[in-house]
Amino acid sequence: MTTAHRPTFDPAQGREALRGPAYHQRLLPAHMHLKTRQLGQGSEGEVQQRDLRAELLQAEAAHFAKKRGVPVDEPIIESAPKRQIGGPPSGGDDSGAAGEIEEDPEAKRRRILEETRDIDADSDGSEDDSSEDESDEEDEEAELMRELEKIKKERQEQKAKEERERAAEEEEQREVDIARGNPLLNSQDFNLKRRWDDDVVFKNQARGTEQKRGPEFVNDLLRSDFHKRFMSKYVR
Helix, strand or coil: CCCCCCCCCCCCCCCCCCCCCCCCHHHCCCCCCCCCCCCCCCCHHHHHHCCHHHHHHHHHHHHHHHHHCCCCCCCCCCCCCCCCCCCCCCCHHHHHHHHHHCCCHHHHHHHHHHHHHHHHHHHHHHHHHHHHHHHHHHHHHHHHHHHHHHHHHHHHHHHHHHHHHHHHHHHHHHHHHHHHCCCCCCCCCCCCCCCCCCCCCCCCCCCCCCCCCCCCCCCCCCCCHHHHHHHHHHHC
């Protein structure tokens, strides 16, 4: 026999266990160290070794050369070596060798200025070519304008011809209307159509002969006069 329906007089009680201070995982301290740029990530030392002004001049020269359509050989910009994944960091000996191989900033600036001067000289030649192209474009534009004037003149002539033809047709139609509208030249039938009973003396003899029935009592609500009037007025 089950005892699920009976009340519980002695409920279960938990044990008193000794517990220390509990903290949530997200309340624990995290991110205790500040991350800094490593070698190959654009650190302060790498930025100081680069000549930003020379790189800017070189990029501008390449842009203008590309815009003018003049090919230019871009010199390779030496940058700081990137750190290999899992490889040992570069020591002091490697940095000293890189400093010896690196080009002097003044020499690099002079070289870039000479390259830009050559590009400017090439651009002067391109300006002469552009002037010839402009003259050719002007000739083509003049030819197009002559063709446009010719087309406009042909359209005006066509429009004037159509107007003359329309005026001639209207004049001819007006003369035809005048000729046909004269009753002396064109005989017309002025006889009026009459009904067959116009000469009859007595007309509408049956009017008023119908007998009007008075209200009659019908022992049926569906066939009464009131029901018929109601249905014809509100239902139909």
